[in-house]
Amino acid sequence: MKLSERVNNLVESATMAVTGRAAALRREGIDIVSFGAGEPDFDTPDHIKAAAIEALRGGATKYATPSSGILPLKEAVVGKLQRENGLEYAPASEVIITVGGKEGLYLAFSALVDEGDEVIIPAPYWVSYPEQVGLNGGVPVYVQGSVDNSFKITPTQLRAAITPKTKAFVFNSPSNPGGFLYTPEEVDALAAVLDSTGIIVFSDEMYDRIIFGGRKFKSYAAASDHAYAHTITFNAGSKTYSMTGWRVGYAAGPAAIIKGMSKIQTQTTSGTFTFGQHGLVAALNGDQACVEEMRQEFESRAAHIHRRLNALDGVSCPEPAGAFYVFPDVSGTFKKLGVSGSIEFSQRLLEEAHVAVVPGEAFGVDAAVRLSFATSMENIDKGLDRITDFLA
Numbered sequence: 001m002k003l004s005e006r007v008n009n010l011v012e013s014a015t016m017a018v019t020g021r022a023a024a025l026r027r028e029g030i031d032i033v034s035f036g037a038g039e040p041d042f043d044t045p046d047h048i049k050a051a052a053i054e055a056l057r058g059g060a061t062k063y064a065t066p067s068s069g070i071l072p073l074k075e076a077v078v079g080k081l082q083r084e085n086g087l088e089y090a091p092a093s094e095v096i097i098t099v100g101g102k103e104g105l106y107l108a109f110s111a112l113v114d115e116g117d118e119v120i121i122p123a124p125y126w127v128s129y130p131e132q133v134g135l136n137g138g139v140p141v142y143v144q145g146s147v148d149n150s151f152k153i154t155p156t157q158l159r160a161a162i163t164p165k166t167k168a169f170v171f172n173s174p175s176n177p178g179g180f181l182y183t184p185e186e187v188d189a190l191a192a193v194l195d196s197t198g199i200i201v202f203s204d205e206m207y208d209r210i211i212f213g214g215r216k217f218k219s220y221a222a223a224s225d226h227a228y229a230h231t232i233t234f235n236a237g238s239k240t241y242s243m244t245g246w247r248v249g250y251a252a253g254p255a256a257i258i259k260g261m262s263k264i265q266t267q268t269t270s271g272t273f274t275f276g277q278h279g280l281v282a283a284l285n286g287d288q289a290c291v292e293e294m295r296q297e298f299e300s301r302a303a304h305i306h307r308r309l310n311a312l313d314g315v316s317c318p319e320p321a322g323a324f325y326v327f328p329d330v331s332g333t334f335k336k337l338g339v340s341g342s343i344e345f346s347q348r349l350l351e352e353a354h355v356a357v358v359p360g361e362a363f364g365v366d367a368a369v370r371l372s373f374a375t376s377m378e379n380i381d382k383g384l385d386r387i388t389d390f391l392a
């Protein structure tokens with residue numbers, strides 16, 4: 001049977017591959033410490049669950065109308081973006097509710113990218129960007145961040161990557177895989193580079209509420225009027241409210257783009273489930289104490305894991321400024337271990353030390369690996385003890 005070229009060209013998620021092998025070893029009775037998780041290790045707060053249950057009991061079991069999302073949720077999204085990000089949107093025409101953040105991004109690539117269009121993606125990047133661009137006929141153009149600049153790219157690098165074929169620029173801060181956060185000044189400086197272009201910016205702000213050390217977050221769309229008119233802002237309940245399994249996300253941006261995304265959504269998923277949307281309404285409009293509790297826990301874990309990783313010979317770990325990942329450069333250990341890169345490093349670590357990490361190659365940087373600290377402090381220490389022995 002011949003599958004489409006599109007599918008044949010698709011790379012399977014490396015995160016899933018590691019999780020799969022770790023699960024197989026666990027089935028054999030081996031105690032694995034996993035740093036692979038891409039989701040918070042907390043349950044969804046009760047008041048959010050209660051709102052969805054009430055909506056379900058009340059009959060919110062039909063298609064959402066319109067399929068781009070129920071109005072109360074679009075209004076709650078508008079409220080969030082206004083309050084926290086200083087951005088103004090019209091609920092009915094400039095907001096779409098999506099099946100997690102991932103569908104939002106996919107719909108936007110699908111609505112904007114034509115065959116051969118280039119999309120600038122800073123590396124390291126979240127694994128799905130290049131694949132979603134490719135699925136829509138686009139060409140990813142990578143711009144490499146350097147470890148000395150916390151893997152962030154500079155305005156000069158961005159400028160150099162622009163060609164007449166550039167359609168979009170993907171901006172993710174705080175980032176997966178490393179919790180790298182662009183300061184407000186850095187956001188403004190990148191936006192200034194694009195000010196004279198028609199390039200559309202995909203600002204993936206999934207981790208905007210998980211920020212450490214009192215650092216400031218700035219939405220890309222808030223950089224200038226031009227940025228606002230050319231940016232789609234993506235977010236979801238997934239990371240902020242620990243709702244990954246719910247699959248409820250949203251995007252806001254220029255009406256013409258949101259309309260295009262909604263059109264594709266009506267012919268594909270018909271949007272996300274109605275009673276779940278009521279859950280996100282409660283999350284966005286309700287008490288935010290739960291967000292702060294989770295953030296504080298991530299903050300202490302971040303400091304701890306960062307300190308311990310940096311104490312290791314051959315490991316250089318930029319400080320995570322947000323999210324729940326660290327992305328240490330481990331290339332200084334490759335020679336001694338006799339490994340060729342991050343894949344072999346991760347395989348050896350899993351098989352010999354029973355610790356699961358994700359190879360940086362999957363994120364476009366083969367010198368590094370990703371560790372998620374969405375796991376208990378006890379597990380973090382147990383895993384780091386094993387890594388320390390493995391590298392000794």
Ligand SMILES: Cc1ncc(COP(=O)(O)O)c(C=O)c1O
Binds near residue numbers: 038101206236238244
């Ligand atoms: C940077 C980034 N964007 C988007 C997503 C997708 O989020 P969701 O689970 O809401 O689809 C993730 C999830 O891992 C992510 O890390």
